[in-house]
Amino acid sequence: MLHYICLVECIMDCIIWVLLRSDCHFTKKAWNAQNAGAAAILVADDKDEPLITMDTPEESVRADYLENITIPSALITKSFGDRLKKAIDNGDMINVNLDWREALPHPDERVEYEFWTNSNDECGPKCDSQIDFVKSFKGAAQVLEKKGYTQFTPHYITWYCPEAFILSKQCKSQCINHGRYCAPDPEQDFSKGYDGKDVVVQNLRQVCVFKVAKEHKKPWLWWDYVTDFAIRCPMKEKKYTKECADGVIKSLGMFCICFCFAMFCGKLQYLY
DSSP states (O other): OOEEEEEOOOOOOSSEEEEEOSSEEEEEEEEHHHHHOOSEEEEHHHHHHHHOOOOOOOTTTTOOOOGGSSSSSSOOOOOHHHHHHHHHHHOOOOOOOOOOOSSSSSSSSOEEEEEEEOOOOSHHHHHHHHHHHHHHHHHHHHHHHTSSSSEEEEOOOBBBBGGGGTSHHHHHEETTTHHHHHOOOTSOOSSSOHHHHHHHHHHHHHHHHHHHHTTTTTTHHHHHHHHOOOOOOOOGOOOSSSHHHHHHHHHTTTTTTHHHHHHHHHHHHHOO
16 A cells, blocks of 8 residues: 655555655655655655656765665656555555666666766865766776777766745855756855856756767767866866866867757756
8 A cells, every 4th residue: 555645754554655755855755764664665756847866965964874775765756646646545555566677777788887976076075086986987988888898877966946945145056947956066155166056057068978979979988078177177276167168078079069058058048
């Protein structure tokens, strides 16, 4: 039986829980549900939008429980959540099968893997460790990709601004799309340096690099761009700019990226 609930502290006799998305972390929902006996959870989005990837809490939040979560969890669309809620309210018996095959690698003898990253280079040891990994793994990653042993996909971490703060100065400086896509202020100081939305735009540029490179059957060029951008366009030297990024793109012979990014630029100018 499925229960459609907002809080997970209560005792339930269910196997799979359907939870409303709210301000608390996805991982906290899973942890509380697991402790109360749930075998799995489905988190229903509260907006009609494409599904995002559920992320872990920021390092500043103590989350020692993360490594102890063992139950599966998934984010579902608002429309599907509403249908489940309606069926539950009607007292219907619902059987749900969790099928993970779509998320597994396709049987083409290639290893498929994803890398979650961020173009921000001013977040301390975490950013330093990330770019060091990219630089050191670049050679191996490109060889594996060129020889057809792997299929790589980069993803970029985004945050969102709570609706109550969308018009705030902080939200406007860190977000685009009316608070839907945000990145923390790189220096943690809203009065100087780069804004979080600058990071979002550079992330988008890197997404375009991968998209264009993949369309031209050369996805490994993403590694060249990301490492070159980190070296040539650091925030510390005030070079984290469109002009510097364009220079890196041209040096790699990827002029087509300009068209890809231009398609988004019109939207970004409207969404700021």
